[in-house]
Amino acid sequence: MSNVVPSAAQLEEKSRFAAAVAYAREIINDPVRKASYKAHPGSTVYHSAIKDYLKQRS
Numbered sequence: 001m002s003n004v005v006p007s008a009a010q011l012e013e014k015s016r017f018a019a020a021v022a023y024a025r026e027i028i029n030d031p032v033r034k035a036s037y038k039a040h041p042g043s044t045v046y047h048s049a050i051k052d053y054l055k056q057r058s
Contacts, residue, residue, distance in 0.1 A: 016057065017050075024049035 006014070027033045027049045039048040 016054070019057075020050045020053040023053045 024046045027037055028046050034045050037045050037049065039045045040051065043051075
C-alpha cells in the first residue's frame, strides 16, 4: 500500500485525528486534569477525550 495516494479528505481527517490524540495526551499527562475529566462509561479518559474532541470539531 505504499503506492496509495490518500485523498485530500483523508489527509484532513488524519490531521484532525492527530490533533485529537495530542489533546488526549495533554489531558492524561496532567494528573489534575485527568482526575477531573469525566470519562464515558466503560471507556478510558484517553478514549473519552479523543471522542469528545472529534465530536466538538465535527
